[in-house]
Amino acid sequence: MPPTRTNMIQQPDFETQRQAYMELTKLCCSDKNQTDILSFLSKLQYSQDENDYDTLHTIIEFLGDNDYPFIVSLDWKQEVVDFELFLNEILQRNYNGLRVDFPKYNDNDFLPNVFNGFNEALQKHNLQIGFIDTQSDEYVFVVHQVCDKAKVTQLVNDIGYYYFDTKEEDIERQQLIEEKRLLELPTEYNVKMLLFWLLMLLLCPFFTYVAYRGFLKEGFSFMVIFVAISNLIFYYFSITNIIREFSLYRNNKSTLFKEKKWK
DSSP states (O other): OOOOOOSSOOOOOHHHHHHHHHHHHHHHSOHHHHHHHHHHHHHOOOOOOTTSOOHHHHHHHHHHHTTOOSSEEEETTSOHHHHHHHHHHHHHHHTTTOOOOOOOOOTTOOGGGGHHHHHHHHHTTTEEEEEEEOSSSEEEEEEEEGGGHHHHHHHHHHTTOEEEOSHHHHHHHHHHHHHHHHHTSOSSOOHHHHHHHHHHHHHHHHHHHHHHHHHHHHSSOHHHHHHHHHHHHHHHHHHHHHHHHHHHHHHHHSOOOOOOOOO
């Protein structure tokens, strides 16, 4: 039974991560591409600077800058054609120029819509896509041999992430992210706060009028600018808090929080 997935796996120490990246390189890259990547990984240093990329994205940046198709990151909004191009590049450079007939897709298809079909096409050649679950609005993936799935899954865990390889697992992943986000919010709406912010919103047009009359009389004086900016801030907080309270009310009526069972 797989572990219950939370937002992040417990972060392994840096040397464990380094060794895992090196083993992943040996499983997923051709001998020709391995040399420079392994050399880079052996010299990679851990950074505690909050402004630096994390280890995974530091490696992804190196791979992209040096044109090594290994660990690839795609934004969730990117088109399926980009996904296919990266896959073909990986096959060309790491798997002896293998040609795979991927299924046809529509221009308006989203990436998760093609995961299963593309994986099925690869599996005919004993390969598959493996995703590194970064719990963000990106898809990070490698291509590996089907027989190496257990090894790759463990190595992805050892770099601090979970692994998934199907559309169904991605849907479940998104549901878990959303449920965790909702669980971190207050679960009870506050009628008094809702009424307070409704009152603030009703007062905003009055202050808009005050700012307008002040502008006609004084132009862009300090007081007019102050009232106008304050009014915009009240508009923003009134609307966002009203939406928040209504969301909390709706969530109280829902049955989102069900126990997850792993088989």
